[in-house]
Amino acid sequence: MxxxxxxxxxxxxxxxxxxxxxxxxxxxxxxxxxxxxxxxxxxxxxxxxxxxxxxxxxxxxxxxxxxxxxxxxxxxxxxxxxxxxxxxxxxxxxxxxxxxxxxxxxxxxxxxxxxxxxxxxxxxxxxxxxxxxxxxxxxxxxxxxxxxxxxxxxxxxxxxxxxxxxxxxxxxxxxxxxxxxATADTVYAAAFPRIERKNLAHYARYPMDAERARRIAAHLTEHRVELPGGHLLTAEAFQSLGILLGTGDGSHQLHYLLEDAFVPTPTGPALSDAFLEGARSLLSYAGHPLYALVHEAIYAQDPATPTAWAADRIRAGLPRFDVAETLAGDEPLLFGGETIHPWHFTTDPALVPLRETAEILAARTGWQPLxxxxxxxxxxxxxxxxxxxxxxxxxxxxxxxxxxxxxxxxxxxxxxxxxxxxxxxxxxxxxxxxxxxxxxx
Structure with a gap:
């Protein structure tokens, strides 16, 4: 008892x-x-x-x-x-x-x-x-x-x-x-086509966002940008805003965030404080770090198989989601979805101290069927x-x-x-x- x-x-x-x-x-x-x-x-x-x-x-x-x-x-x-x-x-x-x-x-x-x-x-x-x-x-x-x-x-x-x-x-x-x-690999192999569909639906609704997103991603590949509180906004972290696309008003929220991303400054265009604060509030895991730490473990059911950063491995085989590949061509930038990656634990101050813990969980075996x-x-x-x-x-x-x-x-x-x-x-x-x-x- x-x-x-x-x-x-x-x-x-x-x-x-x-x-x-x-x-x-x-x-x-x-x-x-x-x-x-x-x-x-x-x-x-x-x-x-x-x-x-x-x-x-x-x-x-x-x-x-x-x-x-x-x-x-x-x-x-x-x-x-x-x-x-x-x-x-x-x-x-x-x-x-x-x-x-x-x-x-x-x-x-x-x-x-x-x-x-x-x-x-x-x-x-x-x-x-x-x-x-x-x-x-x-x-x-x-x-x-x-x-x-x-x-x-x-x-x-x-x-x-x-x-x-x-x-x-x-x-x-x-x-x-x-x-x-399903294993974590199966879950994410099924997820990325859905993520792409949601992206294409967003750009069909807001075609002007395609150029805006590419411009922001290009800026982030050329500049080190910190959000309020010390969160590092990389191009990959920017792509994580795609998590919005799964909610009823998320596409509209993303559009409004993107539409005034840049402001003129004495040294040239820069990402606005308003944009950076909006991105921080959406990207930070300070209020829910367990989401990042045990997210893939909720799909782990084979005692012999670790999750081993399943989403990151699946994404690595999909050049359409690669920022450099996208910017080298003329396709729209694809945002991500509900996926956790190793770089989350190097860019988010709420997660950085837990990086080694996350790696151990990703390598863990012995998970039991649920x-x-x-x-x-x-x-x-x-x-x-x-x-x-x-x-x-x-x-x-x-x-x-x-x-x-x-x-x-x-x-x-x-x-x-x-x-x-x-x-x-x-x-x-x-x-x-x-x-x-x-x-x-």
């Missing part, structure tokens, strides 16, 4: 909601319940005027990895729908938000880079789900709960269905059905998933194959939203998924 402890703080209010902070102590390694413990934080949200004690729980698992649960104000986005019938738990997954942090400031407390990497090996979906199972009895009295998993939270939900389905009354996934057997196809094929939990057509971050083909492999899962495939549909779509996405799991749609 896992050893865990719970501390609840007095409730407080925002417009339309009552909030309660929960703190839990859980084992770092759930196979060693008497060993070291870490803290988890979760925020309970209920609607004003309701008795939350009489409502079922809905657990929200944020995307990432490495992001704390979204900080809503009042009844924003899908919360408006959820709070009509649930008390909601917004969990800061281990290492994120107000849970015991894992970053350049705290990880040296673990010891050597090797010891840091061994610590971070406990930050995948398997440990997160066991955290959920440690805290569920403390909140529900042992009753099952509904889980809503966004993006990586959907990966965690799929693991939950593989290992503890009796804990779930329903499972809702948005943009987060993972391949059950999903149980046989158990999923026999699934009895009501499951519904929103699958976004040509999702930049999660391959649609992989998601649909997994949907067919999970017994009883119902899909809603749509091109109305991008990857952030559950947030951008207000109440509509959650409402649709609830109708699907209940047989009302």
């Amino acid at each position: 896992t050893s865990s402890h719970h501390r609840q703080q007095p409730s407080y209010r925002q417009p339309g909601v009552v909030l309660t902070d929960h703190h839990f102590s859980v084992p770092l390694d759930h196979d060693r319940p008497d060993g070291e413990h870490i803290e988890l934080y979760a925020r309970e949200v209920s609607a004003t005027g309701t008795d939350p004690a009489g409502l079922p729980w809905l657990l929200y698992l944020e995307g990432g990895p490495g992001f704390g649960a979204r900080r809503f104000t009042g009844r924003q986005a899908w919360l408006e729908r959820a709070l009509t019938e649930y008390r909601v738990l917004l969990l800061d997954q281990r290492g994120t938000g107000r849970s015991t942090p894992a970053n350049r400031q705290t990880l040296p407390l673990r010891g050597t880079p090797y010891q840091q990497a061994e610590y971070l090996a406990h930050f995948r979906a398997d440990s997160i789900v066991r955290d959920c199972e440690a805290i569920r009895p403390l909140l529900t009295g042992g009753a099952p709960w509904t889980v809503l998993g966004q993006s990586f939270g959907g990966f965690c939900t799929t693991h939950y269905l593989s290992t503890a389905p009796d804990a779930l009354s329903a499972a809702l996934v948005t943009g987060g059905l993972p391949s059950l057997d 999903y149980d196809p046989a158990r999923l094929a026999a699934n009895e939990v009501p499951v519904a998933a929103a699958v976004y057509h040509d999702d930049l971050y999660v391959d649609t083909g992989h998601s649909l194959r997994t949907a067919r492999a999970i017994r009883g899962l119902r899909t809603w495939v749509t091109d109305e939203f991008e990857h952030d549909g559950v947030r951008a779509g207000g109440t509509r996405v959650l409402d649709r998924l609830l109708d699907l799991v209940r047989g009302d749609a």
